[in-house]
Amino acid sequence: MAIDFELSQGSQISQDHYHRVAQEQMRPISRKYDLAEHHLPTEWVDYWWKDGRKGPKKATLDVKNDGFVTVCLQAEELCWGDAGLYLRMPTPALGGSAVSAAGTDEQKKRFMSAFREEGGHPIWGAMAITEPQAGSDAAAIETTADFDPDTDEWILNGTKIFCTAGEGAATADGGFIVVWATIDKSAGRGGIKSFVVMANTPGMELIGCEKKLGIRASDTATLRFDNCRVPKENLLGSAEVKKKDPTKSGDKGFKGAMATFDASRPIVAAMATGVGRASLDFLKEELERQGITIRYDAAPRDLTAIERDVIEMEADLQAARLLTWRAAWMMNTGKANNLEASMAKAKAGLAVTKITQKAVQILGPVGYSKKLLVEKWMRDAKINDIYEGTQQINQLIVARRILDYPSAMLR
Amino acid sequence: MIDFEPSEEQALIIETVRQFAENEIRPLCREADESGAPPKSVVEAAHELGLVANALPEAQGGGGERSALTGVLVAEELAWGDLAIALAILSPSLVGLPVADFGSESQRNELLPPLMEGAFKPGSLAIVEPRFDFDVYHPQTTAKRDGDEILLDGVKCQVPWLEGGEHVVVVASESGSDANSGGLAAFVVPRETAGLSAEPELMMGLGGLPTVELTLSGVRIPASARLEAEDADIRRMIDRGRVALAAAGVGVARASFEVSRDYAKERETFGQPIATRQAIAFKLADMAIEIDGARLLVWEAAAALDRGEDATRLARLAYDQTMRISLQVTDGAVQVFGGHGYIRDYLPELHLRNVSGFASFEALTLV
Numbered sequence: 001m002a003i004d005f006e007l008s009q010g011s012q013i014s015q016d017h018y019h020r021v022a023q024e025q026m027r028p029i030s031r032k033y034d035l036a037e038h039h040l041p042t043e044w045v046d047y048w049w050k051d052g053r054k055g056p057k058k059a060t061l062d063v064k065n066d067g068f069v070t071v072c073l074q075a076e077e078l079c080w081g082d083a084g085l086y087l088r089m090p091t092p093a094l095g096g097s098a099v100s101a102a103g104t105d106e107q108k109k110r111f112m113s114a115f116r117e118e119g120g121h122p123i124w125g126a127m128a129i130t131e132p133q134a135g136s137d138a139a140a141i142e143t144t145a146d147f148d149p150d151t152d153e154w155i156l157n158g159t160k161i162f163c164t165a166g167e168g169a170a171t172a173d174g175g176f177i178v179v180w181a182t183i184d185k186s187a188g189r190g191g192i193k194s195f196v197v198m199a200n201t202p203g204m205e206l207i208g209c210e211k212k213l214g215i216r217a218s219d220t221a222t223l224r225f226d227n228c229r230v231p232k233e234n235l236l237g238s239a240e241v242k243k244k245d246p247t248k249s250g251d252k253g254f255k256g257a258m259a260t261f262d263a264s265r266p267i268v269a270a271m272a273t274g275v276g277r278a279s280l281d282f283l284k285e286e287l288e289r290q291g292i293t294i295r296y297d298a299a300p301r302d303l304t305a306i307e308r309d310v311i312e313m314e315a316d317l318q319a320a321r322l323l324t325w326r327a328a329w330m331m332n333t334g335k336a337n338n339l340e341a342s343m344a345k346a347k348a349g350l351a352v353t354k355i356t357q358k359a360v361q362i363l364g365p366v367g368y369s370k371k372l373l374v375e376k377w378m379r380d381a382k383i384n385d386i387y388e389g390t391q392q393i394n395q396l397i398v399a400r401r402i403l404d405y406p407s408a409m410l411r
Numbered sequence: 412m413i414d415f416e417p418s419e420e421q422a423l424i425i426e427t428v429r430q431f432a433e434n435e436i437r438p439l440c441r442e443a444d445e446s447g448a449p450p451k452s453v454v455e456a457a458h459e460l461g462l463v464a465n466a467l468p469e470a471q472g473g474g475g476e477r478s479a480l481t482g483v484l485v486a487e488e489l490a491w492g493d494l495a496i497a498l499a500i501l502s503p504s505l506v507g508l509p510v511a512d513f514g515s516e517s518q519r520n521e522l523l524p525p526l527m528e529g530a531f532k533p534g535s536l537a538i539v540e541p542r543f544d545f546d547v548y549h550p551q552t553t554a555k556r557d558g559d560e561i562l563l564d565g566v567k568c569q570v571p572w573l574e575g576g577e578h579v580v581v582v583a584s585e586s587g588s589d590a591n592s593g594g595l596a597a598f599v600v601p602r603e604t605a606g607l608s609a610e611p612e613l614m615m616g617l618g619g620l621p622t623v624e625l626t627l628s629g630v631r632i633p634a635s636a637r638l639e640a641e642d643a644d645i646r647r648m649i650d651r652g653r654v655a656l657a658a659a660g661v662g663v664a665r666a667s668f669e670v671s672r673d674y675a676k677e678r679e680t681f682g683q684p685i686a687t688r689q690a691i692a693f694k695l696a697d698m699a700i701e702i703d704g705a706r707l708l709v710w711e712a713a714a715a716l717d718r719g720e721d722a723t724r725l726a727r728l729a730y731d732q733t734m735r736i737s738l739q740v741t742d743g744a745v746q747v748f749g750g751h752g753y754i755r756d757y758l759p760e761l762h763l764r765n766v767s768g769f770a771s772f773e774a775l776t777l778v
Contacts, residue, residue, distance in 0.1 A: 001416040003480055005714045008412040062412070069413045296727040297646065299546035300770070315732040319704030322711060326415050326703075333416075343700045392693070399692035402672060402699050410687055 005322075007073070010061040015073045017056035022081025025052070030082040033217035034376050038209050040168075041088055041217050048089045049122040053115075068263075068328035072270035076321070079274030080281075083380045084217030086271065090172075091115065093165050094264060095125030098178040098194055101260045102236040110233075111196055114174040123175035123199070124168035128160035128223060135162070136393045138180070138258075139189035143225060145181040147239075152232045154195055156181055156203070156225040162210070164387070166221025170206045175199040179225070183241060190242040196234040203228030214379030265341040265388055266327040269348035272384035273321045276352030279359040279377040280313055286363060306362060313355045320348035339401040346394035349385035356381040415707075421481055428488040431460065436492025443619030444761055449499035449573070457489075457500040458531035466778075467507050471523035477511075479651065479713040482778030483658035487706070490662030494765045495619030497659060499533070501776045502571050506534030508777045509580050509597055509648060513640035518599065522578065533573035535602070537625050538582045538652075538773050541568040547649055547773050552627065554583040554596055554637075561598060561637060563606075563630040569768075571775065572609055572623040577602055580638070581627065582645060594642030598632060606630035616764030620775075650722050652774025653730035654712045659776060660733040660769055661706045664740040667762040668698040671744035674751075685747070694743050701736040708732050713778065730769075737766040 007015065025047050033041045061070060078086045092099070092115050099111050114123055134140040143158025156179060160166075169175045177197050184191035197204055207222040284294065287306065294310050295303065303311070323344040330337035356378040360367035367374040385391045400410050417425060435457070439450045462485055467473025489497035503526040510522045526532050540550055552565025563583060570579065578599050585596040600607065607630050609623035640648070672695050675686035685691045712725035744759035745752035752759045 001414060002418040003416065003421075003710055003714060004412060004414040005711045006412070006718075011413070066412050296724040297548060299544070299548065301544050302546065311727060311731055312735070315708065315728040318711070318728055319701075319708055319732060322707035323700070323704050325413050326707065329413055329415055340703075343703060346696070347700050347704055392689075395693045395696040396689075398696035398699060399689075402695060403676060403686050403692065405687070410689075410692055 007069075008062055008066050011066055011070045011073055013056050014061065014070045015077060018074045018077035019080070021052060022077050026078065026081030026085050030085070030373055031370070031376070033082075033084065034214075035216075037211065037216040038219070041085055044085050044217075045088065045090055045122050048091075052089070053091070064332070066329070066332055068266065068331040069325055072266055072324055072328045075267050075270040076274040076277065079271040080278045081274075082217065083271060083275050083383075084215040086274075087164055087215060087218035088168070090122035090124050090168065092125030094127035094260075095169065095176055095178045095196075097260050097264055098127055098236060099125075099196065101263065102194065103196075107196070107233070107236065111176055120174070121172065122168070123172045124165045125175060126163055126165040126169035126177045126221075128163040128166065128177050128179045130162040131159060132161055136390055139192065141180055141182060141192065142185075143179065143181040144185070145183050145193060145195060147183070147232075148229070151229070153229040154183075154232065154235060156195065156197065156228040156230065158225050159207075160223045160225070162387075163221040163223055165219060166223055167206060167209055167219035170199055170204060170221060170223060173199050177204075177223070178236065183239065187241045193239065194236045195230050196236065197225075197228060197230050198234075201228055201230060213382060214376065215383050259338075261389060262327075262336075262338050262341045263331060265345040265394070266324050266331070266337075268384060268388040269320065269324040269327070269341075269344040272345075272348040272352045272381065273317060273324060275377055275381045275384065276313075276317050276320070276348075276355045279352075279356045279374060279381070280310070280317060282372075282374060282377075283313075283359045283362060284310065286366070309358055309362060313358060316347075316351040317355060320344065320351045323347050339398060342389070342394040342397040342401075345389060346391055346398060349391055349394070352381045353385045415710075417480075417484060421484055424481060425484050425488055427460065428462070428485050429491070431457065432488050432492030432497075436489065436496050440493030440496060440619065440758075440761065441755070443493065443496055444616075445618060447618055448621055449496045449619050453496060454499055454573075455531050461527075462489075463501060463503045463507055464527040466504065466511075467523055467527060468511050468519065471511075471519055472527050473511075473523065479654060479716040479778040480710065482655060483709050483713045486655050486658040486776060486778065487662035487665070487709075490659035491666045492662075493619060494659055494663050495617045497662070498571060498617070498620050498775050499573055502533040502535070502573055502576075503531070504534065504777050505536035505571060505774070506578050506580055506599070508651075509536070509638055509640070510599065512648070513597065513638035513644060514599070515635070515639060517635075518638070522599065525577070531575070533571070533576040535571050535573075535576055535579035536582070536774055536777075537567035537570040537579050538649075539569040539771060540566060541624060545771075548595065548646065550582060550584050550595070552581065552583040554585045554598060556634065557631075559634050560631050561634055563598065563600070563627045563632065565627050567625040567627070568612060568622075569614075569772065569775065570609070570623050570625045572602075572611070572621050572625075574621070579607075579625070581625075595640075595645035596642075597638045597640050597645055597648075598636050599638065600630065600632055600636065604630055604632060614768065616761070616766075616768055646723065648777065649774060650712075650726040651716060651777050653726040654709060654716060654722070655776045655778040656769065656772055656774075657705070657709045657712070657726075657729045657733040658778070660737040660766055661702060661709055663762050663766050664698070664702050664705070664733075664737040667741045667744040667759055668695065668702055670758050671695065671698075671747040674757075675747050678749075691747060694747065698740045698743055702740060705729070705733045705736050716778070734766075734769040737769060738763075741766050
């Protein structure tokens with residue numbers, strides 16, 4: 001072990017590969033699907049299903065040692081291409097993370113194998129947690145799951161919103177949505193379980209997709225569950241309800257579910273970094289075209305305001321990227337990374353929000369115009385400071401960790 | 412491959428220096444700041460640890476373990492104890508590292524062993540000049556060739572000047588008959604040289620580190636006092652200074668974060684510790700995040716130096732980020748302490764005064 005900032009060969013191959021994909025497959029249709037909100041980006045979806053999902057050829061990936069760093073690099077490059085299209089890729093996505101984290105081997109095989117099969121049609125995975133009245137406070141969800149012993153089925157009732165990739169996952173046969181629901185409201189968070197609902201299951205209705213500030217190529221679905229029946233075998237984890245113990249900060253089942261975020265937050269941080277870098281790369285290229293090269297070796301008092309801004313943007317972006325890599329590296333080395341995952345997400349979400357806004361400001365009318373993508377990147381970036389735990393939720397997690405406070409002491 | 416784990420040897424060094432900083436440096440940081448000098452016993456004890464000697468060449472009796480990464484790990488831990496005392500402890504490297512890198516064999520043989528053998532021997536590096544528009548790459552201090560001699564003229568400031576030091580490395584703009592003139596150059600000048608006058612300085616912070624404003628008027632030194640460093644070499648030395656200082660800045664910020672975190676858990680308002688309030692807790696969370704981010708930038712720049720790559724951009728990013736966040740963190744710490752933060756019985760005001768200097772510091776320490 002030794003501190004090292006050089007990417008492994010496998011990571012580099014992967015990074016180069018996905019940069020090309022972003023450049024060739026995503027950028028050319030980036031504006032098209034920003035404007036054509038709610039239209040399936042068929043070129044991209046078909047490309048991914050046919051070729052993209054195979055990944056880089058000849059990659060000598062060292063999955064065991066730096067697989068998570070490589071996943072972060074992939075997310076960064078593809079979101080450098082287009083964050084909305086990235087979220088519209090036909091993959092298991094967060095649904096897959098939940099199945100991987102909490103599912104049995106049988107469940108992993110049953111739900112995930114369709115994503116690896118050749119041919120067929122594109123399918124999606126998704127996760128549905130948020131409800132109209134409960135977002136950050138995930139323990140306050142009201143969707144219920146009742147067991148019917150006569151049929152050995154769980155019956156889901158409730159409404160889910162902000163379900164990323166929810167349209168594809170709900171309607172393309174073979175895909176699935178992991179739905180959080182409570183099997184015992186009196187047990188609080190201890191009663192919350194997650195259920196795999198296959199696409200087109202009767203009782204699950206796609207109400208529609210949100211109209212959003214950015215990431216418009218991504219289908220953000222509202223779903224209604226009206227006596228939606230799922231087999232007993234689709235429950236992830238155990239059905240046992242741990243009663244809330246007021247002396248403890250939370251029970252293990254809910255914490256286990258929340259642990260999915262330790263894996264997903266570094267990826268979202270990497271996605272954010274990709275959007276921020278798109279903006280910063282373009283800004284620097286545009287400045288170069290105008291004859292302005294950033295002088296990293298000029299005296300502070302000689303730097304122009306623009307140079308100062310760009311240097312600060314770069315430092316913030318790189319800090320976010322390194323915090324992300326650290327959290328990912330910890331996943332690979334089996335270290336608990338709850339604190340570091342939230343640090344990366346909090347830093348990246350805010351950094352790229354500011355970076356993309358600053359790029360619009362610096363470029364003036366050019367930045368504000370839809371002729372270019374700078375204004376789009378600003379709109380796309382903002383979501384990174386909101387989803388997968390808002391800035392404030394991640395600050396809360398970091399604060400509890402550094403203060404060694406249980407959640408009851410800091411809300 | 413991406414890795415954030417210090418080597419076993421580095422982990423051992425970190426642990427040793429951390430304990431030293433906690434047990435020896437921190438308890439005396441206030442006294443040093445108020446008295447204007449580092450505690451001799453601490454500086455001598457640190458000298459015994461061989462932190463500087465470890466990085467100097469084996470040929471002259473050093474450890475030969477030069478590593479910018481190890482250097483930044485050490486600098487952060489020492490500065491966590493106290494920035495001024497840390498800079499005093501590391502000051503032999505201000506002569507040692509430039510001479511090791513760019514000195515002739517006779518310079519190395521003459522100047523390096525005394526830094527390691529016997530009692531603590533401080534070093535000095537004169538680089539900053541007392542003007543608001545100082546440009547480190549184009550100092551107004553000049554070096555002119557005059558036969559076998561070099562003539563130095565100019566005014567420097569923020570020059571560490573501890574008791575017992577014998578040499579100061581002076582960075583100047585070279586001019587004269589040479590075609591390749593005009594670049595940066597560095598000269599080893601005995602502190603007793605005629606024409607050199609050192610006026611003790613008082614600054615907002617760094618009270619524990621004696622520094623001087625150094626006037627060089629017609630200072631004559633033999634041509635052999637010039638280090639074999641060209642403009643690009645001195646620029647790289649400036650990068651090394653930024654990375655080293657940034658590491659120290661991270662150390663101060665971490666210290667300030669820790670004391671304010673602990674205070675926030677004890678201090679109560681309306682029957683509850685103030686740390687249970689989001690206004691305070693989130694401020695502390697932001698401090699922790701920014702400190703870790705800055706530290707990783709510093710490590711990345713140090714790793715680039717160790718690989719022999721151009722590190723100017725990364726050094727700048729790391730230094731500027733540290734300058735910003737250390738101010739944010741230490742000012743935040745004063746705020747968390749409230750009225751007590753303004754009182755010199757507590758550390759945050761000392762930390763705030765110390766990191767405020769990062770806007771003007773250059774190469775107060777090197778890796």
